[in-house]
Amino acid sequence: xxxxxxxxxxxxxxxxxxxxxxxxxxxxxxxxxxxxxxxxxxxxxxxxxxxxxxxxxxxxxxxxxxxxxxxxxxxxxxxxxxxxxxxxxxxxxxxxxxxxxxxxxxxxxxxxxxxxxxxxxxxxxxxxxxxxxxxxxxxxxxxxxxxxxxxxxxxxxxxxxxxxxxxxxxxxxxxxxxxxxxxxxxxxxxxxxxxxxxx
Numbered sequence: 001x002x003x004x005x006x007x008x009x010x011x012x013x014x015x016x017x018x019x020x021x022x023x024x025x026x027x028x029x030x031x032x033x034x035x036x037x038x039x040x041x042x043x044x045x046x047x048x049x050x051x052x053x054x055x056x057x058x059x060x061x062x063x064x065x066x067x068x069x070x071x072x073x074x075x076x077x078x079x080x081x082x083x084x085x086x087x088x089x090x091x092x093x094x095x096x097x098x099x100x101x102x103x104x105x106x107x108x109x110x111x112x113x114x115x116x117x118x119x120x121x122x123x124x125x126x127x128x129x130x131x132x133x134x135x136x137x138x139x140x141x142x143x144x145x146x147x148x149x150x151x152x153x154x155x156x157x158x159x160x161x162x163x164x165x166x167x168x169x170x171x172x173x174x175x176x177x178x179x180x181x182x183x184x185x186x187x188x189x190x191x192x193x194x195x196x197x198x199x
Contacts, residue, residue, distance in 0.1 A: 017039060018036065018039055018040065018084060018085040018088065019083070019084045019085070021033070021035055021036050021039075022036075022082045022083070022084065022088060025082075026081065026082075033074075033075050036088075037071075040085065040088065040089065040092075041067070043085075043089055044067045044070065044071070044089075044092055045063050045064075045067055046163060047089065047092065047093050047096060047161065047162050047163060048063045048064075048066040048067045048070070048096060049063050050161070050163055051066060051093075051096050051097065051100045051161065052066060052100070054131075054135060061099075061100065061103055066096055066099060066100070069099050070092055070095040070096045070099060073095045073099075074091070074092060074095060083174075084171065084172075086158075086164060086168045086169070086171045086172035087171075087172045089162050089164065089172070090154070090157060090158045090162050090164065090169075090172045090173075092162070093157055093158070093161040093162030093163075094157050094161070096161070097139070097157065097161050100135070101135070101136065101139045104132045104135050104136055104139075105136065107132055108132055108133065108136060137195060138191070138195070141191055141194045141195055142156060142191075144194060145187065145190055145191065145194070148190075149186075151173070151183060152183050152186060152187040152190065153187070154173055155169060155173065155180055155183040155184050155187055156184075156187050156191075158172055158173065159180075159184055166180050166181055166184065167180075169184075
């Protein structure tokens with residue numbers, strides 16, 4: 001496939017094709033977005049798997065469904081200003097986070113008695129609910145952090161949710177590697193304190 005090469009970690013690395021397609025999409029070529037699929041699909045599935053695993057939502061969301069729902073949200077954006085692969089993946093990770101949080105909220109509401117008859121809780125369901133509650137607590141903490149420093153939240157989205165490396169995050173946010181390293185440490189420390197050591 002032209003414009004693409006495998007990196008040392010097995011991920012497909014963009015050598016220009018993704019950027020070219022994103023520019024074409026911004027210029028009005030709606031088909032360019034569809035041509036991105038084979039290039040970024042593996043990365044999107046990896047991000048989706050991480051979201052589902054962290055959220056404990058494997059019974060209500062699956063990897064393919066999450067990728068497709070995020071993809072539909074992305075393709076419907078009328079003003080897309082994605083610069084390159086890292087930037088695009090960080091925006092996809094943010095879209096997946098919103099989908100997962102919405103699903104977690106619905107799941108938590110249903111488990112608290114959203115019109116269904118009570119059921120006996122087993123250890124697996126208790127662990128699942130704790131995981132959902134941790135995800136929702138993290139989301140609320142990120143909302144609080146965004147009011148103080150939105151750049152720190154973007155770093156968390158890239159590093160934690162998108163699984164980007166420090167350098168990929170720096171590229172996606174158009175900042176220096178050192179700034180990302182510093183921001184990542186600050187964000188983790190702030191979240192640890194805000195969540196009472198549970199981050």
